[in-house]
Amino acid sequence: MARKWIDRTLNRPFRALGYSRQLIDANWKLYAENVRDPYHGSLLHLFNATFGIARVSQEGAVSMDPSGGHNVIHARKRTQERETRAYSQEKIRSYQKGFALADPSLLQGKPDPLIDTTTTIQSIFPVLVIQQIANSVATQQIIPKGPSRMELVSTVFTYPDDDEETVSTRLKQANLAGPAGYISMEDGYAIELVQQSIVHGGDNASFIELGGTGRKLEDDLVTESPIRGFWHCYRELMT
Numbered sequence: 001m002a003r004k005w006i007d008r009t010l011n012r013p014f015r016a017l018g019y020s021r022q023l024i025d026a027n028w029k030l031y032a033e034n035v036r037d038p039y040h041g042s043l044l045h046l047f048n049a050t051f052g053i054a055r056v057s058q059e060g061a062v063s064m065d066p067s068g069g070h071n072v073i074h075a076r077k078r079t080q081e082r083e084t085r086a087y088s089q090e091k092i093r094s095y096q097k098g099f100a101l102a103d104p105s106l107l108q109g110k111p112d113p114l115i116d117t118t119t120t121i122q123s124i125f126p127v128l129v130i131q132q133i134a135n136s137v138a139t140q141q142i143i144p145k146g147p148s149r150m151e152l153v154s155t156v157f158t159y160p161d162d163d164e165e166t167v168s169t170r171l172k173q174a175n176l177a178g179p180a181g182y183i184s185m186e187d188g189y190a191i192e193l194v195q196q197s198i199v200h201g202g203d204n205a206s207f208i209e210l211g212g213t214g215r216k217l218e219d220d221l222v223t224e225s226p227i228r229g230f231w232h233c234y235r236e237l238m239t
Contacts, residue, residue, distance in 0.1 A: 001063060002070040005122050009132050011114045014157045017171055021153050022179040024188045026195035028127065028142050028150040029234070034187055035121055035129050035140075036226035038062060038073045044190060047182045050099050051107060060119075060221045067236075068229025069125025074117045075221060106182075109135035109169045123226070125233055133183070135166070136173035148195060152188075154178055 024031065034040070038060070060075030101107070112135065120132040127142040136156065143151040156174045158167050177184045 001065045001072075002122070002124055005063070005072045005120070006124075006130060009115065009120060009122065009130055009137060010157070012159055012161070014137075014159050017156045017158050017167070018174065019153065019155050020178045021151060022188060023145070024150050024152060024192060025148060026150060026188075026191040027147055027198075028144040029230075030191040030194055031142055031150060031152065031187070032123070032126065032230055033227050034191055035123050035131075036071060036073070036230055038221040038223060038226065044186050045183050046099070047176075051101070062221070062223055062226055064226060064229050067125070067233045068226075068231075069233035070123065071226040071229055072120060072122045073221070073226065074120045076116070076118050106172055106175070107134065109173065110166070123230075125230070131177065133176050134173050135169045136176055137170065138174065138177060148199070152179075 060073070062071060062073055064071040115132060117132065118134065120130075122130040124130070127144075129140040129142070131138050131140065137158070138154050138156045141153040141155075143153060145151055154177065156170065158170050162170070176182050179185065179188070
């Protein structure tokens with residue numbers, strides 16, 4: 001399963017356009033949960049919901065290998081009118097219709113003939129992520145730095161046969177992710193808040209069961225199965 005999606009995203013020779021590094025004061029497993037959570041993107045990220053990059057109402061699904069460690073979250077944008085109407089009616093907090101882009105070209109691009117999704121986030125157990133957001137293609141490496149700190153190393157790619165316009169689009173849309181990304185700048189802070197809560201709790205323990213205990217694959221983006229899959233795989237290795 002994992003190889004099929006790697007070949008789909010990195011489907012021909014590629015070259016690196018640039019790198020970024022981010023230190024986050026949180027345990028690395030909190031970020032591993034973050035990239036496996038299909039619906040936090042439209043609830044946490046104002047940019048995602050407002051400009052239709054990722055919404056739980058999109059057509060999408062989760063694919064997972066038998067171990068639960070490797071998974072792919074993939075989504076395809078429906079018509080903008082339908083998506084916007086659904087979010088406006090539901091009064092989603094992260095949807096702000098008064099916001100607009102001073103430079104709309106940030107979200108303008110052209111479909112890759114070999115990639116048919118709006119967003120694909122592939123998590124390869126334990127610490128590698130391959131992501132495609134619009135025309136931006138990148139990898140993320142999670143590097144543990146101790147129980148309460150991690151580093152996130154991102155590499156942005158293009159393909160050698162891309163024309164100058166496409167390379168420019170990939171570079172511009174690289175600003176969607178990364179340490180100060182329009183989408184992902186909240187991720188680091190969010191998991192730091194979780195880390196602080198865990199530390200302050202000392203030896204206390206709690207358990208919240210969201211959506212059951214299984215790892216059933218879903219044909220939508222409202223599921224915790226990828227997170228449960230990660231922990232099932234991690235527990236098997238640690239015991």
